[in-house]
Amino acid sequence: MPFPVTTPLAARLLADPEMAVCLKPFMKGPASVKDLALARGLSLQRAHYRVGLLRKAGLLVPAGLQPRRGRPIKLYRAVDTDFLVPKALVPPGVWRALEAAQSWQEEWEKALEACDAGYGTALRVRLNPQGLLVFGPEEAEEEPELLAEGFPPLLNLWSAGLYLRREEAKALQREIWALYQRYALLSPLGKEEGQARYLLHLGLAPASD
Incomplete structure (x- = not known):
């Protein structure tokens, strides 16, 4: 049974992909703030802040101490690995953004632009060698070059012509x-x-x- 979320703060954090993904290390077992920082590429200060929010929301609980020289390391665990968030607790704007995958889309667009200076300069609609209609921002290179070792591991493909x-x-x-x-x-x-x-x-x- 999914864990029922009953507070607006917990609902807001779980509806935010950047915050929700911070639960992942703690869903797999007891973990420390440093474990979160390493898993998400965060500074210790930002990791501490996010752990504090997750604890305040009741999504993380203490899970003991890890011995070491000096002060032991505090460990935490997620209260569950499956959460059920009532739509009524999620702010409408957040819900709409989540449905549209808005936050991920923005990060995706930035990543594409950083890897490929030609991305987004034009719209390309073409029939690929497999006979499928492909559309999206123009690619800087043709498919063989895209898959070449020197090209970034980048793929942006939408197909509306896959009949199965x-x-x-x-x-x-x-x-x-x-x-x-x-x-x-x-x-x-x-x-x-x-x-x-x-x-x-x-x-x-x-x-x-």
């Missing part, structure tokens, strides 16, 4: 999910040395004709 039977769409859904899980498990506890954070958007839905 239901069983084929289910197979694609399962393959996408399995692929995501495979790469997500490369750093289950957060960022490791040599790793960088990548935004990933996966979407699949039947379109209305």
